[in-house]
Amino acid sequence: MKYDVIVIGSGPGGYVAAVRASQHGLKTAVVERENLGGICLNWGCIPTKALLKSAQVYTYMKHASNYGVSVTGTDPDLPAMVSRSRGVADTMSKGVAFLMKKYNVDVLYGVGCVLPDHRVEVKSDTGTVIHEATHIIIATGARSKVMPSMPQDGRHIIGYREAMTLPTIPQSMLVCGSGAIGSEFAFFYQSLGVQVTLVEFMPQILPNEDEETAATISRCFRKLGMKVMTSASVERVDVVDDRCHVTVRDAKKNTEVSVDSDIVLSAVGVVTNLEGIGLEETGIATERGKIVVDDYYQTNIPGYYAIGDVVHGPALAHVAEAEAVCCVEHIAGGHPEKVRYDNIPGCTYVSPEVASVGLSEKKAQEAGYEIRVGKSFFRASGRATAAGNNEGFVKVIIDRKSDQILGCHLCGDNVTEMIAEIVVARQQGITARQIAESVHPHPTMSESIREAIDAAYEN
Secondary structure, three states: OEEEEEEEOOOOHHHHHHHHHHHHHEEEEEOOOOOOOOOHHOOOHHHHHHHHHHHHHHHHHHHOOOOOOOOOOOOOOOOHHHHHHHHHHHHHHHHHHHHHHHOOOEEEEEEEEEOOOOOOEEEEOOOEEEEEEEEEOOOOOEEOOOOOOOOOOOOEEEEEHHHHHOOOOEEEEEEOOOOOOHHHHHHHHOOOOEEEEEOOOOOOOOOOHHHHHHHHHHHHHHOOOOOOEEEEEEEEEEOOEEEEEEEEEEEOOOOEEEEEEEEEEEOOOEOOOOOOOHHHHOOOEEEEEEEOOOOOOEEEOOOOOHHHHHHHHOOHHHHHHHHHHHHHHHHHHOOOOOOOOHHHHEEEEOOOOOOOEEEEEEHHOOOOOOOOEEEHHHHHHHHHHOOOOOOOOEEEEOOOOOEEEEEEEEOOOOOOOOHHHHHHHHHOOOOHHHOOOOOOOOOOOOHHHHHHHHHOOOO
């Protein structure tokens, strides 16, 4: 079959690229080896949020008396939570299938491999078929990184897939890595009553976040009963009598400690899926485990593109989607705006939630900016207090010379829904004063953004 565009991988980058290409009238196909929607819809962003919602409901029920509600017989049912989560994932995957049908995108199930001369090989149980395409987009995503000190066996030492489908609630768990994935799973299982130990190599958990945000989440985790170890690393895991004996090195004390747990969850990051997809045969250049592309995601070989986790940049679903749109608009002859990697929001769905964009206070100072810093604490928010959780704050970093927002860091309930205001402002050059002069509704959490900006001008 001859196509205008073939996309390899149907994750957030791949299926968005396929839909946009079809909208431009290009004959399009997408190659998928497993489930439409990729890791995000099936084993990542979406099903984890379903699990976290179950944990939130359970937490509300445990503390229902705080809201004047009497509840008895409250117990977490992990198999039921997992079943709901898988159902949500299945629904979303079917939604992608609907989009493929709606936009006349051919779905080619199998393992895709790029070949020279604008060809794609698709291997499946029924055989091997070679298709041609004028434009080929690689969007094969990433998988859980396996560390030599923690060889995953799927039972005692697990990755995110197994963490999403455990058959029973363990008594204890050690989570290695406190990025978004590690912190969310640590929070989820601690909320269900599991004794969680969170181990982070860097000096703070959530290493990419502002120091004050990380300190707040660390304090909240400890209030839940979680053990948090920073500047620490897992040196070895010995499985004896169905228990994990974990040797953890504490760099601050220069000592080793032993931690016993039922399960070890490795959440130390991801590695790109580049093996066996024909890059070497086709001559596509890579660097440090990523495909090298230009501003419009063209590789060094004309007609071959790459987006998402396989290229340099944040490994986030919304980044892959933005790259997909930019790439396809360029293929279709348009002049899209380049993706601004300095304006990518990051969100972590623990409680309180974390959301941020731009520079941290420390990085802004290191970059030489003369800054204003303003904060607004949710304990002063009527909406947050009425909702029963006023933990957290809004922190803005403003350039004194230009009045542009260099960074914004939020920690609190529903802040992942609030960060978009700052992203749009930074994208469009809206100043901090212009945001502060815009009327924010009351009572809402969002008015704390205006209050934080107001506080910055007091300095």
